[in-house]
Amino acid sequence: MLDVILFILSIGSSRITSTLHRTNLRFSLLLGMSKDANELMPVVNETTNVIERFEKRSTIRLHNLPHRATYIFIRRPSDGRFYVQLRSAIKDYCPGFLDPTPGGCVGEKESYALNAERELEEEMGIDSKMAELTRLFTFHYKDQRTNCWGEVFECEFECEDPNKQLNIQESEVSEVFMMNEAELEAVSAQVTPDGMHALRLYKRFKQKPKTILFDLDDCLYFDEWKIADILTNNIEKWCTQEKNMKPGHAYALYKEYGTALRGMQETGLINSEDELEEYLKIVHIIPDLKTKLKPNDLLRNQLLRIDPKISKYIFTASVAAHAVRCLECLGIRDLFDDAHIIDTKSCKYATKHSQIAFDSAMKICGVYDPTSILFFDDSVRNIDQANATGIRGVLVGLTQRDNRSLKKICSTADRKIDLITDMEVNFPELFLN
Numbered sequence: 001m002l003d004v005i006l007f008i009l010s011i012g013s014s015r016i017t018s019t020l021h022r023t024n025l026r027f028s029l030l031l032g033m034s035k036d037a038n039e040l041m042p043v044v045n046e047t048t049n050v051i052e053r054f055e056k057r058s059t060i061r062l063h064n065l066p067h068r069a070t071y072i073f074i075r076r077p078s079d080g081r082f083y084v085q086l087r088s089a090i091k092d093y094c095p096g097f098l099d100p101t102p103g104g105c106v107g108e109k110e111s112y113a114l115n116a117e118r119e120l121e122e123e124m125g126i127d128s129k130m131a132e133l134t135r136l137f138t139f140h141y142k143d144q145r146t147n148c149w150g151e152v153f154e155c156e157f158e159c160e161d162p163n164k165q166l167n168i169q170e171s172e173v174s175e176v177f178m179m180n181e182a183e184l185e186a187v188s189a190q191v192t193p194d195g196m197h198a199l200r201l202y203k204r205f206k207q208k209p210k211t212i213l214f215d216l217d218d219c220l221y222f223d224e225w226k227i228a229d230i231l232t233n234n235i236e237k238w239c240t241q242e243k244n245m246k247p248g249h250a251y252a253l254y255k256e257y258g259t260a261l262r263g264m265q266e267t268g269l270i271n272s273e274d275e276l277e278e279y280l281k282i283v284h285i286i287p288d289l290k291t292k293l294k295p296n297d298l299l300r301n302q303l304l305r306i307d308p309k310i311s312k313y314i315f316t317a318s319v320a321a322h323a324v325r326c327l328e329c330l331g332i333r334d335l336f337d338d339a340h341i342i343d344t345k346s347c348k349y350a351t352k353h354s355q356i357a358f359d360s361a362m363k364i365c366g367v368y369d370p371t372s373i374l375f376f377d378d379s380v381r382n383i384d385q386a387n388a389t390g391i392r393g394v395l396v397g398l399t400q401r402d403n404r405s406l407k408k409i410c411s412t413a414d415r416k417i418d419l420i421t422d423m424e425v426n427f428p429e430l431f432l433n
Helices: 001-033 058-064 112-124 181-186 193-206 224-242 249-255 260-266 273-283 299-307 320-330 356-363 380-389 421-426
Strands: 040-044 051-055 067-075 082-087 134-142 147-156 173-179 213-216 313-316 372-376 391-395 415-417
Touching: 040 058, 058 260, 067 112, 067 193, 067 320, 082 181, 112 173, 134 193, 134 320, 134 421, 147 249, 181 193, 193 380, 213 224, 213 356, 224 249, 224 273, 224 380, 249 260, 249 415, 260 273, 299 421, 356 380, 380 391, 391 421, 415 421
Parallel strands: 067 147, 213 313, 213 372, 372 391, 391 415
Antiparallel strands: 040 051, 067 082, 082 173, 134 147
């Protein structure tokens, strides 16, 4: 316990030092006098990680330009702890912070791998003969202080006291601590933000889900709600003509119960199995669907590269026939056979707002540990229910359909992404290298 107290006290003092140096570092960057200020580094495209030009390190830091960096997790085999650096006070990024990932910015003539080997030896005194580096994944990270495409490596190295036994680079590293994930999470505010992000991705990478559930409409594809509007109009037309509902009542049922169908069932407006089948068939007719929904090669490529050990299912509130037509248009029908399409009939017409739907989906998947499931959906209420079930929910789509000037608010989402094809950057652990 005394060690923990002393550790926290030492971090507190380093943060004070960090604050005192920030103003000076800003001036150093402006004057090009910061550490390695004139080192040329590649500036990359923020979306694709393609090199666009080269700039001085001080310019990249000053203007927060997208660049490349390496992140190395060094684990001690005997207890699984990480070698965590206390960054020196003269660093141009997060001086005085803890960093669980030794590494650095990739230089003008370097690959990720060469940079990782160089940084590991320079900063920690560990060369390639002492520990073998293994590449894991690439990710993008951006905040107000840094904007980088990071490549993550790991290695194992046994050392009882790194501060005495290793040749630590004093200009880069003030001290080295041995810490586990829980200890780093406990002091996360004192850890480099990108290092903390890399640590959480690393943890997920090591604990891949067994199953992924993909919602279909407005999630697996997004067309600015054009098809959704057609479906809404079909439902409105059927409800007003066949059930004499007032205009807008069907949509009100959808908002309250999750689907208009469920609302009609709950309020006794539809009971007959034949009428139910007729309703589902008619409202899911989308004229000229192939002209509205085009093949998505990027999506197909990502789905193909997901680890084959992870099973993939469509989990939709619509009917299987509609799902099949959409999958055909997207060019991914062959990636989801009939057994991997979970529709409203499979869930006894329960909505994804309910436990019943998720219980049905888990039974069909043959997975009964909800924590091993990753669920992508555009509905906040569906994500809320997934979270209550113990399933990791990912909100897809950040804008509200009813008020497109507002962002969705979802505190239960594991992550929030704009488009389904953003999953590779946000969930690299799902993909084969």
